[in-house]
Amino acid sequence: MNGLRPEDYLDPGCIFCKPDDGSARPVDLRRCFTRLDEYLNRNDYEAARRHLEYWKAEALANRDLRGLLSIENERMGLFRKLGDEAAAEAALASALELVEQTGLDGSVTAATTWLNAATVRKRFGRADEALPLYEKARVVYEAALPADDGRLGGLYNNMALALTDLGRYAEARTLYEKALTVMRTQPRGALELAITELNLANLAEAEQGLLEAEAEIEARLDRARALLEEPSLPRDGYYAFVCEKCAPSFDYYGRFMDARELKERSEKIYAGS
Numbered sequence: 001m002n003g004l005r006p007e008d009y010l011d012p013g014c015i016f017c018k019p020d021d022g023s024a025r026p027v028d029l030r031r032c033f034t035r036l037d038e039y040l041n042r043n044d045y046e047a048a049r050r051h052l053e054y055w056k057a058e059a060l061a062n063r064d065l066r067g068l069l070s071i072e073n074e075r076m077g078l079f080r081k082l083g084d085e086a087a088a089e090a091a092l093a094s095a096l097e098l099v100e101q102t103g104l105d106g107s108v109t110a111a112t113t114w115l116n117a118a119t120v121r122k123r124f125g126r127a128d129e130a131l132p133l134y135e136k137a138r139v140v141y142e143a144a145l146p147a148d149d150g151r152l153g154g155l156y157n158n159m160a161l162a163l164t165d166l167g168r169y170a171e172a173r174t175l176y177e178k179a180l181t182v183m184r185t186q187p188r189g190a191l192e193l194a195i196t197e198l199n200l201a202n203l204a205e206a207e208q209g210l211l212e213a214e215a216e217i218e219a220r221l222d223r224a225r226a227l228l229e230e231p232s233l234p235r236d237g238y239y240a241f242v243c244e245k246c247a248p249s250f251d252y253y254g255r256f257m258d259a260r261e262l263k264e265r266s267e268k269i270y271a272g273s
Contacts, residue, residue: 025062027055029070036074041237043270048078069098069113076116085124092117111140112151119158127165134159150189153182157196160203169207176200188234191242194227198249217253225250225258240269 032055039048052075059068072095079088096117099110118133138159141152156179163172179196183189201220204213224246233239244266251259 024064027059027062027064027067027071029067032071033074037237040241041270042272043237043240045078045082049082052078065098065102066104069095069102069104069109072098073113073116076120080120080123088120088124092120106140108140108144111137111144115141115155115158118162122158122162122165127162130162131159131166134162148182148185150182150186150192153179153186153189153192156182157192157199161199164199164203164206167206169203172203173200173207176203188238190227190230190233191239194224194246195242197221197224197227198246201249201253221250221253221255221258225255228262235265235269237269240266243269 032051036048036051039045039051052071056068056071056075059065059071072091075091076088076095079085079091095113099105099113104110114133114137118130118137121127121130121133134155137155141149141155145152156175160172160175160179163169163175176196176199180193183192183196186192197220201213201217201224204216204220207213208216210217228243228246243262247259247262247266250256250262
């Protein structure tokens, strides 16, 4: 059993109880995100929510706007996973405002915030609103990051999902191929490659129809399944999350055994067994 940490039982610092000299005091983001990862690795999203609320209040009390921006980005992602659109949109609005307040507009940090905001909009069926945010992020990422940076692969993958929703299939396929190229260079890229292969299977169906695309779909499902079996991959919380995320695609295409095995594997990891 994990021991209690101060943030589990103490109230965040009160803004009126600190010296009011106008200076910002950075919050300990490393401590915040280490504990957050522990909750996410156990699939304990409600504990993760409480944890982020604590650290948001602490960042506000410390007047640490850059720390607050990092926390709002994490809150966006968590609320997206929970399907809480209102909370995700509130975190999104706060994060976009903080980009302006901190003078980070045009930076990689800003681009990451735009990417996260776009992914929220896409998650809740607003691909048309997501695409301009993806495009802004792409301009900065491609100018500032090495061509083999994993963040570019994530951007291409997510942006292609929005393009698929909008029926822009050729553009989506180009970006998926770019994502595959980047992820092949990453130490744990097999997980992202598996996700992209399944996304390409969905794209093939949308573009060609289920019967016409059957051969491509099966080939991509086979590749995704093999990638998830890569022996070098740590069987940790992120691996469990990816298995959980991939299982419905196998289920949808009638690969019920694969889907069940991935679900069971994910559940065992989350349970700590």
